[in-house]
Amino acid sequence: MLGVASLGDWLGLLATSVFAATQVESDAAKGLAFGGVIAVRLLPALVLGPIAGILADRFDRRYTMVICDLLRFVLFASIPLVALLGASGGVTVTWAAVATFLIEAVTLIWIPAKEAAVPNLIPRARLEVSNQLTLITTYGITPVLAAAVLAALDRTVRGISSGEPPAWVEPAQLALYFNSLSRLATALVVFFGIKEISGRGGRPDGPGQSVMKQFVEGWRFIGKTPLVRGLVLGIFGAFAGGGIVIGTARFFTNSLSAGDAAFYLLFGSIFVGLAIGIGLGPMVIRELSRRRWFGMSIVLASASVLLLAAAIHLSMAILGAILVGAGAGMAFLAGTTLLGGEIADEVRGRVFAVVQTGTRIVLMLAISLSSLLVGVGGSRELRIADLGISISSTRLLLLAAGVFGIFAGISAFRQMDDKPGVPVLPDLWGSVRGRPLSVGESFARSGLFVVFEGGEGAGKSTQVNRLAAAVGEQGHEVVVTREPGATDIGVRIRTLLLSDGSGPSAPSPRAEALLYAADRAHHVATVVRPALARGAVVVSDRYVDSSLAYQGAGRTLPVDEVSWLSSWATGGLKPDLVVLLDVDPAVGLARAAGRGTAADRLESESVAFHERVRYAFLDLAAADPKRYLVLDAALPADDIARAVAARVTELLAGHGTDPGDRTRADGETEPVRPPKPPQDDRMSMADNAVEAGR
Template sequence: MDSGAAKGLAFGGVIAVRLLPALVLGPLAGVMADRWDRRYTMVVCDLLRFVLFASIPTVVLFSDDPVVGVGWAAIATFLIESITLIWLPAKEAAVPNLIPRARLEASNQLTLVTTYGITPVLAALLLAGLNQLNASLSDVGVQWAAWATPSSLALYFNALSRLATALVVFFGIREISGHNGKNHKSDSMIRQFVDGWRFVGKTPLVRGLVFGILGAFAAGGVVIGTANFFAGELNGGDSTFAILFATIFVGLGLGIALGPRMIGALSRRRWFGLSIILAAGSVALLALATHLSVAVACTLLVGVGAGMAFLSGTTLLGGEVEDDVRGRVFAVVQTGTRVILMLAISLSGLLVGVGGSRAVAGTGLSISSTRVLLGVAGVLGVAAGLWAFRQMDDKPGVPVFADLFSSMRGRPLGIPEPVTGGVFIVFEGGEGAGKSTQIQHLAAVLTAQGREVIVTREPGATEVGSRIRRMVLETNTGQSGPALAPRAEALLYAADRAHHVSTVVRPALLRGAIVISDRYVDSSLAYQGAGRSLAVDEVQWLSAWATGGLKPHLVVLLDIDPSVGLARAQLRGSPDRLERESIDFHERVRQGFLDLALAEPNRYLVLDATKDEKELAEAISDRVGAILPPLPEPKPANRRVREAAMS
């Protein structure tokens, strides 16, 4: 066996032995968490770990044969890992019952950051400090006591921490006792085991979570398993390997610590799937890296994605899974991640050690098995992330990246409420554009065709809307400036729109009517957004929330020069508050309308409002006719009626 294969086999073998207990006790750990009292389970497990950790340096100290000490250390480590597999599902299943659901993510975040970030770093610093102190004392002739070597002190400290945890849980957190109140002892452990796996398989959310978490850890395992060989690909040595190895855990900690703040109000189900895709996609990019800086950046993103996936997945499992099966589900995750890590690290290390590099005939290029494996793992991981995303997506129909960017600003997109049957047509334009006249023409044409037509307006189509209309449009004589602050004005329009859509527009659309509205969302975007200089995206989000995402099928924009339109409006009588605004305000409103039409040309019909009235009406009728459903066929007369008439 060549040195590469031996190196890969040795590295993979060490990891395999470290994770082997998952195969022994993992499948039953969840059953124990759901079957036994969780508080006593945690206490007994911690007491056993206290004894085992303390026994390792003690056996080494009193044993004359070093082989006995090393052998017992291996056995004790195996037992500690096995006991931990029983302790973890009991703890994870109990935590959601102690913490309000709104605080569960923060609790998991603190736990995971401590476990994977702060504790390893502090342990490494403490051990390094003790070793340095030992070396300094040796230089002056002072020797440590045999029982107080740095490694022994670390193990004793670990043992005492387990004892402290057991005492705190037993005496201080009595609420952990019990599980869900059901008598699990009536079922056999085998039956409970089968039921737990069946629940995972038949529940889309849990299935997506488990599969996604395993996919993220598989991608991370491949990176860890190939890091030593990939360092050679970058013309580096052990230091390069150490950098890559450390970077993935730095990324893991960053993803856990900063992930919730980065994504803001994004749905946690969506966040989970996107995190898997980020981690796996970064693995695929890592396969193409030829410089250490690029490799470090990709490795960091792998860790960030895996950390965010682990945090969001753990939180969703704790919050969404019923207490009855929570222990078994967490056991599946804990066991699965260990087994996947074992396989990914061991097999990837072995495969790249055996594979080496192969020259491509006639090209002068060589393909490394390390890069091939990373690329394949990345592609498969992205596929797993997409599958998990589709299984769990709780906002179907909402654009993912638009939702992500809006959520990062604290304004997640809502789920559009379904509308079937009807057609929604909106007329927009500046003051004096002639919307009312053209609405009457269109309504008359459609009514003559035998269609149900609902003509409405904003604001003021309802009793509530009439009150709001008086508030926002009444003339503010005797004062300068607008009667309302711009934000208050936008909120009032949104309130009218929410009530209008809920009580008038949506019910009519659901029964198949044609709704024609004089003004809708675009008026807020043009008047409050462009006219009042409010942030258009904020006004748009507010209107989308108020309407449940309802969009018109067609917007007829009657474009007119503000000076011409205002002159027309003055002929109707005394101007309202908006008509009294400056010409610059109305110029901004006009440009706001035109910008909206330019952004979505397929949904707009833009017409010059100064053209002949009949010409405009014909153009509007032609465009509306193209989007209307066909009229229903007249029902045939009853046969007996026809026969009676013939006789």
């Protein structure tokens, strides 16, 4: 209903401002005229915005909406009726202006009441979809539709009446009647159909607070709540960027030596972008944190303004405009949804009023100032003859707006980030593919976490014990542990995983991956983290990499899915050092067989399986060489033990002897002081091993 009713508004704004601009000659005057019309249209927001918010919070929102719509019904209808009743041209035009002003004023009161009511009607999870619909009809489809409908109406009327049509079927008048009736319909639907808008029993008397106090309180709430402040500033920033693009578009198309058609194309592109952003945005980013999405969208919009500033061809400018629209649309959608979902009912009306008043004022200032500025500066431009580009004031303004917007986006992002420490781009990428990164559980950690990895019979158990003895001798608390099976629950999981040979009783690959992850989650929570928090050196026989190698490469499950599962299980805990004992599967399996115990379910896998596992381990090590010590497992056990002890001693020294000074919040973050790369003979051993693996 809202979408249909706002049909004429957009076209009106555009048409009048262009019309005004064509009435004067000089560039500066054009700028002034274009900006001036828009400024006048948006002026009522300044006066009425604050009042609207208080009305929405103080009185029954349903009655506010119904009264506003009835007023608009009368006002819209009055414009053509005055002319029909035979008023003189001057009176008609004056009344049209007065009525438009009044309609604008009433709309200002209607919107916050409606916006504040919506979150009460719709479950939170559906809020985004509802906003999507409202915004896309208001900003995305309607302006385009309005142009099409008006053009079609015009042609039809002229076609039927062949010649000058009678006054009452003038397309513009028909559109006004249409507007008028759609308002009446909205009023009736809201009054009889959506009684729930009144909320919890209505609020006929409003809270017992003075209007002034309510006003001040609303502003204080916005200023003091970081999320709301970030949202409000971010939305303003997005509108300022959009405003500058609209305000400069006319002159910008000139600097591309493109005509009026190009201007309309550029203007239309912004709205196409808005529709794309609002309509498709949520589908693309899926589970991404909405708070992060908001900041990122503003950065996207601003960066696209930069693209626009640098555009040397109309196609580049159109792409820029579409992206500006998409970014602004997504920011607007995310912002509105966050505001609706996270702000208490009592202050919601005022916050929405500030947003709508603010956006109008920001838009007004951005459009009028920028069109004025480029109008004045339009004649001064620097031609770079060879490239055929002119560096006009328009481009400089766009450049400044883009840079400013990027800073605004980043600062909004920082203020309200709900996943601190989680890297931004991997999170975005993961979300697009349906697996957002989770926040690393933070805890104060002062110990050292060393993990041994490698194939069967590589000598991990042997080396774990050797290292534990060596570190213990240095006076550190050592916790020796392993996966799977270091806890009571783990022992039971281990039985499920490794006994029961093959056939239908064996877990399926995904079940196997989940069981290892379950063992790991419990192990990390009950053994590893508490020990690290105490400052102990934790030495584990296998950890996450085993899952990546065995379940990922071995069972050929997607490695990034297994990785995500493990990082969810561990809350992002990464080892400080992974010692990879690289062994030829033939050698390792023979050694394992030599232990005299029966081969378990995984040991019985094919040689090809174990080959895949081996190369997966080597790939992981090659991807993060700082964190890994790769050793050839064929070396004598004593040599290996010495190399490992040396590296761990170095790490312990690097952390300082007092474990207390290494307190940090752990997560996906690297250690504060990353271990130094291996030196001397250990280096050559590592290289040999990696070399052997290639």
